[in-house]
Amino acid sequence: MDFIEQEMITLIQAGDEKAFEQAFKKYARPLHAYGYTLLNDSHIAEELIQDLFLKIWDQRNTLTIHTSLKAYLYRSLHNDCMNHIRHLKVKRNYESIMKNASDKINQLQPDNGLEFKEIQQKLRTGMNKLPEACRTVFQLSRFEHLTYREIATQLGISIKTVENQMGKAFKILRLEFHDYLVLILLLILMSEIF
Numbered sequence: 204m205d206f207i208e209q210e211m212i213t214l215i216q217a218g219d220e221k222a223f224e225q226a227f228k229k230y231a232r233p234l235h236a237y238g239y240t241l242l243n244d245s246h247i248a249e250e251l252i253q254d255l256f257l258k259i260w261d262q263r264n265t266l267t268i269h270t271s272l273k274a275y276l277y278r279s280l281h282n283d284c285m286n287h288i289r290h291l292k293v294k295r296n297y298e299s300i301m302k303n304a305s306d307k308i309n310q311l312q313p314d315n316g317l318e319f320k321e322i323q324q325k326l327r328t329g330m331n332k333l334p335e336a337c338r339t340v341f342q343l344s345r346f347e348h349l350t351y352r353e354i355a356t357q358l359g360i361s362i363k364t365v366e367n368q369m370g371k372a373f374k375i376l377r378l379e380f381h382d383y384l385v386l387i388l389l390l391i392l393m394s395e396i397f
Contacts (some may be wrong), residue, residue: 208271208272208273210222211225211226211272212266212268212272215259215260215263215266216263216264216266217263218263218264223256223259223260223263226256226272227256230272230273230276231252231256234252234255234276234277234280235248235249235252237277237280237281238251238252238280238284241281241284241285241288242284242287242288247287248284251280251283251284251287252280254283255276255279255280255283325379328379329375329376329379330342332375332379333371333372333375333376334371336368337368337371337372337375338372339358340354340358340365340368340369340372341368341369341372341376343357343358344365344369351365351366351369
């Protein structure tokens with residue numbers, strides 16, 4: 204690391220706005236070019252660079268740079284870009300799962316008549332096969348959206364008992380709905396989301 208960079212880091216750590224501005228002017232454009240090559244999105248690259256410099260300024264009192272400022276900025280931007288790419292992949296996967304779930308549920312809507320009614324009947328039958336305590340715990344968890352702790356408090360039982368009852372309910376329902384398991388789980392999940 205050369206003397207000028209070390210001095211710039213020291214001045215930024217001391218809260219020198221001119222040194223910070225100088226660093227931004229020196230590195231923002233080449234960082235943008237680098238970010239663009241990773242993301243192929245000029246706007247997002249610009250946002251990540253602004254966030255990076257903002258984070259440096261906000262954390263200037265505790266900022267520790269063992270490399271050159273340039274290397275630190277490029278490594279930080281690279282990590283931020285990779286995190287952004289991972290986030291986009293997760294978001295796309297989630298959207299794809301939700302679209303598939305929505306498509307499957309739309310296939311079960313009442314205009315499909317018999318299949319939808321058959322699944323509704325199976326759900327009622329399966330719920331009726333649960334022992335009373337087990338059914339109560341399952342309904343409070345899945346349809347009233349209570350946490351295990353809230354269920355335990357409401358019913359005056361331990362959290363471990365709630366966990367055991369839920370495990371028993373899932374085991375019984377899994378056997379009952381082996382042909383419809385994915386669709387029933389999607390219906391239960393969708394009821395929690397919407």
